[in-house]
Amino acid sequence: MKTTTIKNAFLTLLALSALSCGKLDVVGTDSVKSFEKILRQAAGLVTPDEKNNGWSLAAPDSSVRFIWTRNYAESPRYDVMIEFDAAPFIAAGLDPQKLPENFVFHEGKITAGTKLGTETLTYSGEVSPLASYEQIVKRKRKAIGYHLAMDHYGVNLGNGNLFEWAKDMSANDKDLVFVLNPEPFLNAGTDPNRIDGWVFTKVTVDDENGKPIEVDKILKPFDLL
16 A cells, blocks of 8 residues: 555656656747747748748848748658858858858758758647747757847757847847858958958857857847837
């Protein structure tokens, strides 16, 4: 009897622990809510992207876009990525052929992204832009982060590149931010201060120990409101 009681108590504790962990994932849960608001506000900028088997959220000036897949098993190259006009970078000295392999230069565009997985995604309802983002939160939670200094949620695109959006658009003048690691561009001959339409600046982030540090980034922010 005692063994059964202890076992039942242990199973109850495990269930409560799992439930508690789910409730404590504020970043994952709230990122979905805020991303849904972004998609609604930018509805005219969200389109299917058949080439990449996913969805595209374009910037208001069409110079850059965030792309995320519907299905990891069918992505031609990356599951999450940003694609942007190469011309401002080339004008600032970039030799695209000197960029590392995680960048793709094609037809005047540069793509930076990463693979999240290889599995086939299954959906319980409509395959929509939001549902595909929810798959990232559900299956690849480590790819989603919260940037305290900017009050942004974001998707890690690998190698220091990110796509971020405001937690609260009404309290933020940077609703969408496309973020690039400047190092590969510096090594490929770019003067980061001469990239038209992009900002080379220092950004406060948390290091591996949770302490704030400043790092160099190339940013392209947009206000949707």
